[in-house]
Structures are given as C-alpha cells and as structure tokens.
Amino acid sequence: MKKIVLSALAVMAFGTLAQAEPLKIGVAAEPYPPFTAPDANGNWVGWEVDFMIAICAEAKLECVITPTAWDGIIPALTSGQIDVIMSSMSITAEREKTIDFSDKYYATPISMIANKGAVGSPDVAGLTGKILGIQVSTSQEAYAQKYFADAVAETKTYQTQDEVNQDLAAGRIDAMLMDALPGADFLKSEAGMACCELVGSVADDVEILGNGTGFGLRKGDPLKDTLNAAIKAIRDNGTYDAITKQYFDFDIYGAVN
Amino acid sequence: MQSFLKPHRIVLIALALAAVAAAVVWGRWEWLGESKYQILILKGIWLSIWLTTVTMVVGMCLAIPIGLAQAVGPWYLALPARIYCTIIRGTPLLMQIWLLYYGLGSLFPGTWVQKSDLWPLLRQAWPYAVVALSLSVAGYEGEVMRGAFRGVPHGQLEAAKAMGMPRFTLFRRIWLPQALNRVLPTIGGETVLQLKSTPLVSTITIMEIYAVAGRIRQDTFIVYEPLFLLAIIYMAIAGLIVFMFRWLESRTPQRTA
Structure with missing residues (x-):
C-alpha cells in the first residue's frame, strides 16, 4: 500500500x-x-x-x-x-x-485634474502656491518632482490613485496629476463631475514620459x-x-x- | 559592569555588531549622503516623536476622566465610557484613522465646512492623525486607569475624608498620584506601543519616519537598507522612552499603604 x-x-x-x-x-x-x-x-x-x-x-x-x-x-x-x-x-x-x-x-499623456476654478493652466504658473496630490512611485511623481517641486506649496503622495481622487474630491488638494485615460473615467464619475475639471495635459518630456x-x-x-x-x-x-x-x-x- | 557582561549578553552583543557590520559593508547606503533624504529623515524622526508625545499626553488627559467614570462614576457616565473603550479597543486603529480622514473628508464637499475659517486646518492631514491616535490612547488607557483608580487602597481615601479634605483636593493629592504611580510601568509600555502605531498615519499622507523610509525605498528601489535604518531609529526612540519612564519611576516613592 x-x-x-x-x-x-x-x-x-x-x-x-x-x-x-x-x-x-x-x-x-x-x-x-x-x-x-x-x-x-x-x-x-x-x-x-x-x-x-x-x-x-x-x-x-x-x-x-x-x-x-x-x-x-x-x-x-x-x-x-x-x-x-x-x-x-x-x-x-x-x-x-x-x-x-x-x-x-x-x-498616453499625463492629465492635470483640479478642483473647479482652482488651477488656471497645467504648468508652473498654474500650480504656484497650490497643493498637488500624486500616487507614489509613478511617472507623474517623477514629473512633478522635476517641474513643479519648487512651485507648489506642498506635494502629497498617496499609495493608490483612489486615495488621490478622494482627497481631491474632499478639497484637501487643489490638483492631481494622473494618466489621461483613468483620469477621463474619474471625471465622468459622480464625485469627479461634482468637484473637478480637466485643466489639460502637461507638456511632454521624453525623459520621463516618452x-x-x-x-x-x-x-x-x-x-x-x-x-x-x-x-x-x-x-x-x-x-x-x-x-x-x-x-x-x-x-x-x-x-x- | 561585571554583572552586565554575562555570557549570553556577550554573544547577543557580538551578533548585533556582526549584523550591523554586515549591513554597513554589503548594503547600499549612498542615498544617506543625499541632502534631500537627510532632511526628510530628520523631519520624519521629529514628526514621529512629536506625534507619540502629543497623542500620549492628550490621550492620557482623556483617559483619566474615562477611567474615573468607569471605576466610581454613576451608571450614566460609566456606561458610555465602557462602550467607548470597547469600540476603540475592538476595532483596528488603521480603520479608525481612515474613517476619520477619508470618511469625514467625503462629507465636506459643498458644505459650510469648506468655507469656514477652520478649513485651512481641517484641510491638512495632521489634525486627523492627532485626533485618531489620541482617541485610541484614551480608549486603552481608560481601561488601565479604571483598574488603577480601583486599586488605590480604600483606607487612604477614607483617611483623607476623615481629615476633612475636600473632594477635589483628595483626588488631586491622594487618589490620582497613587493611581498613576501604580500604572507608570504599564503606561511606559503603552507609550512604546504608541510609537509603533504612528506608522499607520503614513497612509494619510503624513511624512513621518516610516513614510520617509517607504519614499526612499520607492525612489531608489533599494529594499532592505532603509528598513534597517528604520529599525535602528525605532529602537533608539523606544529605548529613550523606556529610560525616561525608568527615571520617572525612580523619582516617585514606591510605598503604598
């Protein structure tokens, strides 16, 4: 046996x-x-x-x-x-x-999505003095560190994009950088429609995004x-x-x- | 010195030194030289110590009335205090932090809160962290203080009453000091636990030392070295807390009844 x-x-x-x-x-x-x-x-x-x-x-x-x-x-x-x-x-x-x-x-490009009327343009001028939220370890974070680190009042990093979306909807951050496609989905959601708008795509940078x-x-x-x-x-x-x-x-x- | 250097201690010390030497020799530590990480690390250490201290102090101030209500209060005070402790001790701290931060945050959009003078404060993450951590301390220490108040010998209180001491003076001079004295070692241990609860607030964008280590790991893709540094930092702070409480205990007379 x-x-x-x-x-x-x-x-x-x-x-x-x-x-x-x-x-x-x-x-x-x-x-x-x-x-x-x-x-x-x-x-x-x-x-x-x-x-x-x-x-x-x-x-x-x-x-x-x-x-x-x-x-x-x-x-x-x-x-x-x-x-x-x-x-x-x-x-x-x-x-x-x-x-x-x-x-x-x-x-896909990076979108800047912000509370309605909070940010004028997807660049340094628009973000000066604002609070920016990004998911940690993403190209968006690398981009923000390179271009916006000196302009913004504060950069907040989150473990997931969901948390960035929630804090943007709650008004704790003024703007976020995220991939254009899921960004479009967020803007179509109930929370996204209520709080936020697409400011535009950030300028291309082959080194980071290309x-x-x-x-x-x-x-x-x-x-x-x-x-x-x-x-x-x-x-x-x-x-x-x-x-x-x-x-x-x-x-x-x-x-x- | 002779009594300290027992064989098992010598072996343990040798092992610890070998581990440190191995980490220093074979690890990748070049990131420690970068000033942006040095600043983040120092700020992170300070924030961890600050959070532990402030929340322990605020929490203990809440725990004393909660413990007193449970120990000798009338039922309409004892019952809510008991329910509060049960809820706080029965649910994960991480969940409490998230409910406070994201849960409350989701109620804010479009309400008067965002237009009020308090908004610049409520917009930030640290008030939620302080409140959540303090409430947690209040829940746990409320139970500890309940036992402490009950443990003070009745004869002490009756003697004070017989001397004609007013109720508040009796509480301030006899009851509270003796109760605190009894649980000082417990509170010391709970302070160390509280220190190790602070990393949970890294999930709501607070850059305390744990979040800083995570950030370095994600930026550099170096996995273990920042964790090793983290372990040493926490052990050092915990050691500091232990020594402080030893000193406090040595200053208070140990005679009871």
Whole structure:
C-alpha cells in the first residue's frame, strides 16, 4: 500500500515538473480601470487583461494574473514571486536600472485634474502656491518632482490613485496629476463631475514620459523577445485595434516608433 | 559592569555588531549622503516623536476622566465610557484613522465646512492623525486607569475624608498620584506601543519616519537598507522612552499603604 502511495506521489511530482509552470502576470492589486480592475465577481477585466489574453494566445503561453501591491511590485518581480509586470507601468530610465521592459504597448499623456476654478493652466504658473496630490512611485511623481517641486506649496503622495481622487474630491488638494485615460473615467464619475475639471495635459518630456507602457521583466529574461514578437504580431493582425475599440474611442498606442 | 557582561549578553552583543557590520559593508547606503533624504529623515524622526508625545499626553488627559467614570462614576457616565473603550479597543486603529480622514473628508464637499475659517486646518492631514491616535490612547488607557483608580487602597481615601479634605483636593493629592504611580510601568509600555502605531498615519499622507523610509525605498528601489535604518531609529526612540519612564519611576516613592 505504501509503495503505491509513494509511486503515486512520485508521478504527481514528476507530472508537475514536466508541465511548464504558468507565467505569473503581476497586476497592481489596486483597481486601475479601464485597464485592470476586478469585476463584481472578482475576475480581472479591462483593456490590459484582454490585451494580455491576446498576447498569451499569440505566444502560446499559459498566463495567470497575480495581484500584487503596487509599491512592492518591482521587488516581487526581482524576487521571483511574479514573472511579468503588466500594470500600466511606464518605461523609464530609472526603472530600467533594476528591471527590463518589453516594447511599449500603449502610451498616453499625463492629465492635470483640479478642483473647479482652482488651477488656471497645467504648468508652473498654474500650480504656484497650490497643493498637488500624486500616487507614489509613478511617472507623474517623477514629473512633478522635476517641474513643479519648487512651485507648489506642498506635494502629497498617496499609495493608490483612489486615495488621490478622494482627497481631491474632499478639497484637501487643489490638483492631481494622473494618466489621461483613468483620469477621463474619474471625471465622468459622480464625485469627479461634482468637484473637478480637466485643466489639460502637461507638456511632454521624453525623459520621463516618452517611452510609453511596457511589460516589466527580470533583467536578461529571454521572455522579452517572445513578448515583443507577440505585441508586433497582434498590432499587425488587427487584434490590438479590435480590443482597443471595445474600451476607447481613440488609438491609445501613441506615436509609432 | 561585571554583572552586565554575562555570557549570553556577550554573544547577543557580538551578533548585533556582526549584523550591523554586515549591513554597513554589503548594503547600499549612498542615498544617506543625499541632502534631500537627510532632511526628510530628520523631519520624519521629529514628526514621529512629536506625534507619540502629543497623542500620549492628550490621550492620557482623556483617559483619566474615562477611567474615573468607569471605576466610581454613576451608571450614566460609566456606561458610555465602557462602550467607548470597547469600540476603540475592538476595532483596528488603521480603520479608525481612515474613517476619520477619508470618511469625514467625503462629507465636506459643498458644505459650510469648506468655507469656514477652520478649513485651512481641517484641510491638512495632521489634525486627523492627532485626533485618531489620541482617541485610541484614551480608549486603552481608560481601561488601565479604571483598574488603577480601583486599586488605590480604600483606607487612604477614607483617611483623607476623615481629615476633612475636600473632594477635589483628595483626588488631586491622594487618589490620582497613587493611581498613576501604580500604572507608570504599564503606561511606559503603552507609550512604546504608541510609537509603533504612528506608522499607520503614513497612509494619510503624513511624512513621518516610516513614510520617509517607504519614499526612499520607492525612489531608489533599494529594499532592505532603509528598513534597517528604520529599525535602528525605532529602537533608539523606544529605548529613550523606556529610560525616561525608568527615571520617572525612580523619582516617585514606591510605598503604598
């Protein structure tokens, strides 16, 4: 009896070894609609999720979504808890010191959203003496540190975009910088319509914003070539545009390099 | 000195020194040289100490009447005090902080509060932190003080009454000092716990030392070194608190009844 159990265990062990581990796709646990957000049943939905399904089908990979706290998502990747970061992460030189990125799969500008009438223009003049709120460890934060650090009265940083939105709606901050797409969604929400308005997009800065959003990968991971090929393939065969049409009424890919 | 240097202590000290040496030699500490981080760290340490001190003092001032009401008050004072302590001690402090900060904040938009003279104060985060942390201290120490007031020997109070001492003088000169004296070691321990509760307010944009360490980690992608510094800072402040309470205890006479 013991022998049978042992051999069964051995088969199970080797069976799992033979089968490739599914690729763990790290998504920030905090909802980021319309890209990644859990629906009422707890399933992850959104543009990025559909995009991932298309990529994994194209590259014949088995992928599972692994929610990970945003502020620990890079350590989670480097320590092997996840294999790929897919969380609207902008490709930046600073991050590239620690991780690799695939080619970009979308690129959107940064919006400045403010309490109605609080800020005149999305630049230094408009923000002088104001309180600015940003989610920590984002390109928006890097942008604010570079351009607005001296102009603003105070910069407040938050762990999630939800908290920035709440404090803007509560009037504790005058303005926030956020990605244009979820920003548009916030402005359409009840709280957003009541309190706030779009001031405009901030001036472009290739150094901070110019590279768009890519998959984050461990340094030297050969997966990079596989994903790049898959991104190119679904861009060419129209799958990318088909997915985008379900969520946006404009092209989110940005300039074609 | 002879009594201090026991074999187990020597081993522990050697281990601690080895850990520090290893961290110094193999860790990445270049960020400690940057003046912007130095300023943030010093401000953060000050804010942590300030928050601990102020909230302990305010909380104790509330805890004394709460404890007294529970110990000897009429039912219409004892019952609310008991309910208050039960709620505060039965719910997570983080939840209390968030309910105060984001919960109250969500009620402000479009009300008279935003136009009142108090708004510049209510707009900031620290008043909510001070209130939440002080209420928490009041809840826990209210229970401690209840036991302390009950523990003062009855003979002391009756002797004072027999001498014709007015009620308030009796409370100020006999009852309160003896009650406080009994729980001084407990309050010392609770102050250390309070110090370690302050990191929770980093979630409402207050840049105390824990938030500063998080900021450095997110800026530099250095994971462990800032945490190591954080541990040393907290241990140093906790040690300071312990020594202060030892000194206080040594100053008060230990004879009771």
